[in-house]
Amino acid sequence: MAIIPYLKPQLYVQSFQDIPYDDFKKQGIKTLFFDLDNTVMSYDEKIISTENLLFLDQLKKDFKVVIVSNSGYKRVSHACIKAGYDFIHSAKKPFKSGYKRALKKASAQVNTSLFIGDQLMTDIFGAARMNITSILVKPLKQRSDHFFTRTNRKIERMLLKKMNKKYPKLLNHSLIAYGREIHGLFKDFK
Numbered sequence: 001m002a003i004i005p006y007l008k009p010q011l012y013v014q015s016f017q018d019i020p021y022d023d024f025k026k027q028g029i030k031t032l033f034f035d036l037d038n039t040v041m042s043y044d045e046k047i048i049s050t051e052n053l054l055f056l057d058q059l060k061k062d063f064k065v066v067i068v069s070n071s072g073y074k075r076v077s078h079a080c081i082k083a084g085y086d087f088i089h090s091a092k093k094p095f096k097s098g099y100k101r102a103l104k105k106a107s108a109q110v111n112t113s114l115f116i117g118d119q120l121m122t123d124i125f126g127a128a129r130m131n132i133t134s135i136l137v138k139p140l141k142q143r144s145d146h147f148f149t150r151t152n153r154k155i156e157r158m159l160l161k162k163m164n165k166k167y168p169k170l171l172n173h174s175l176i177a178y179g180r181e182i183h184g185l186f187k188d189f190k
């Protein structure tokens, strides 16, 4: 399947807190784009948890941080404005328009940006189309996915199996390179 390389993230980690940000900073990454739902906040939450906000606030010291969500203005603005985060709502990922709006908002360049999200067919695929390096995280709470996302997840599981065959070292490479013990990362694949 020719589409598989477009769905390959740079890393696949348990949560956005497990990303080796220092390494990416050294590599020249200046801007972090985060998906909202199930990446930094679950669908059944209306605001980003204190724990996740504290973590994101730390990242703000080293990076520009922008939330890029397919959800509508009401939900995204409610989560982001009070917390002090720039955002793009109704981003229509994997189409390019939302990524372009995000790059403009952050005055960012493609090659110094990183996109972090929980869905292959929206976050990761769209980032690849834009040549933005991406990181796939496990969804915070899969049961809270909306109907369309749940349908996407079924296709996603099939694609992840194919990807695991094509890139069997994706997980191992991440673990070896960063020396982290992340449990259960590929258990969906067995």
Ligand SMILES: [Mg+2]
Binding pocket: 035, 036, 037, 038, 039, 117, 118, 119
């Ligand atoms: Mg998401």
